[in-house]
């Protein structure tokens with residue numbers, strides 16, 4: 276064996292090597308892009324063994340692909356999971372995880388402070404697939420507990436909430452879930468496996484929008500789900516996972532594959548049926564991203580901390596919701612779950628609401644105004660009119676968003692340049708709102724006169 | 725005894741690879757004739773990968789096309805490794821049989837956890853693996869488990 280089996284390699288080493296061995300046929304050191312739909316079988320017996328899941332084999336790239344598999348194993352390794360399955364997007368990963376473990380009538384307890392698209396997705400699943408969903412304040416453990424029902428099958432939250440910056444007490448919520456015989460599923464997109472590994476705190480399923488920091492280059496949409504392999508899917512509450520599968524001649528996935536049962540089902544049934552697979556080329560680009568994830572996240576955190584601290588000192592700026600600030604209510608949870616930093620996405624409020632938000636965004640020239648996060652480039656958006664516009668005012672408030680809330684995704688540029696651009700925009704907002712106030716009072720004088 | 729109490733030396737990758745690389749004949753105690761059971765998946769897989777799989781199941785005459793024996797002592801040829809799919813309290817007896825027939829390794833699958841059984845084999849000089857699946861470990865180190873995105877834990881820059 277030409278490797279060191281017992282050693283536990285460091286995160287940075289695993290981010291570069293896990294899941295990939297130099298390609299044995301050619302010796303290619305980079306991950307080859309296996310841009311193929313299908314695979315020639317060795318013989319009919321092998322083909323039958325692959326389709327019966329008796330042997331690990333490639334059949335069709337909707338279900339598995341050797342390039343995508345390197346990406347899946349690398350994320351699973353970084354998250355300390357049993358394995359992973361990649362999807363066409365983060366939302367596809369979430370949908371497939373729910374699809375795998377829920378049947379109509381099942382109940383989900385979810386954090387209310389989620390990415391807007393995730394809230395919309397859950398509501399559509401509720402309406403169209405007949406799940407029941409209770410949204411709770413993620414900071415309030417009593418709400419998680421009292422929302423549980425006999426048919427509650429999963430608890431769902433984000434490591435760092437979007438865009439309120441709520442840090443979830445993962446260990447406590449995992450305990451509540453497990454006492455109820457339900458798994459905890461975490462969207463850890465904002466933390467990345469470098470900053471937090473929810474499985475180490477008891478989470479069972481972790482999903483990522485790879486579109487964000489995992490890629491880091493803003494070129495590709497993708498997602499991935501990993502599972503710890505330790506949840507007892509045969510506890511009597513998950514016949515949909517544990518019972519014999521008609522699609523595989525009565526195979527009982529959890530009993531037969533044990534630790535790997537849920538993951539096999541997620542791939543061989545859910546990915547196969549829903550069909551939202553990651554393309555091998557995108558997997559290649561995400562692998563390039565993962566190689567530098569530790570380096571990039573260290574710099575993202577450094578820049579975000581500098582900008583949040585600066586913003587906090589600016590007159591007219593309120594509620595700088597960066598959980599990494601010492602003043603944050605989440606500081607104790609950050610110390611526990613995010614000791615290397617609280618990511619690089621946060622929001623703050625401008626005083627005069629919607630109009631000031633609009634003007635601020637019109638005034639920046641280095642920050643890109645767009646609907647994404649986790650890019651090497653710094654990004655800015657006004658959630659109330661974009662990412663979260665489908666939400667009612669009450670839902671906005673529950674998600675921690677006001678009319679003047681600006682969300683930043685801090686990139687890797689020179690921090691001083693980013694601060695200069697924000698300072699200029701703040702000055703313009705102050706100047707225009709001052710001028711507007713003056714002309715308003717002037718016109719009032721005129722009318723009155 | 726639970727999974728957490730298994731001594732690390734009974735899950736040692738060097739022992740695991742030694743058994744997988746040097747065994748030719750593997751007796752599977754508790755091998756089921758039902759194609760959907762985990763033991764059948766393991767037997768099918770090991771046979772596909774060139775091992776001679778010998779069923780030990782007193783209720784069957786033949787499984788996976790091989791003659792089934794009522795116990796290890798009834799096997800008239802040499803067995804290299806004994807793979808166990810039985811309740812934990814059956815393991816000490818199986819371990820004694822494994823020692824008596826000259827097997828070189830005792831392998832206990834997921835959930836087949838018996839400290840006494842492991843010690844009987846270990847004291848007689850057999851290699852012991854416990855709480856691991858022989859199919860998964862083969863696929864992890866020598867096979868294609870990485871083709872389906874599972875975490876093999878393997879890190880190497882060698883071809």
Ligand SMILES: Cc1ncc(COP(=O)(O)O)c(C=O)c1O
Nearest residue numbers: 364365366390437464484486497
């Ligand atoms: C926290 C979070 N989760 C999930 C998603 C959805 O990911 P995707 O766009 O890859 O489907 C996003 C996208 O903005 C996100 O920010």
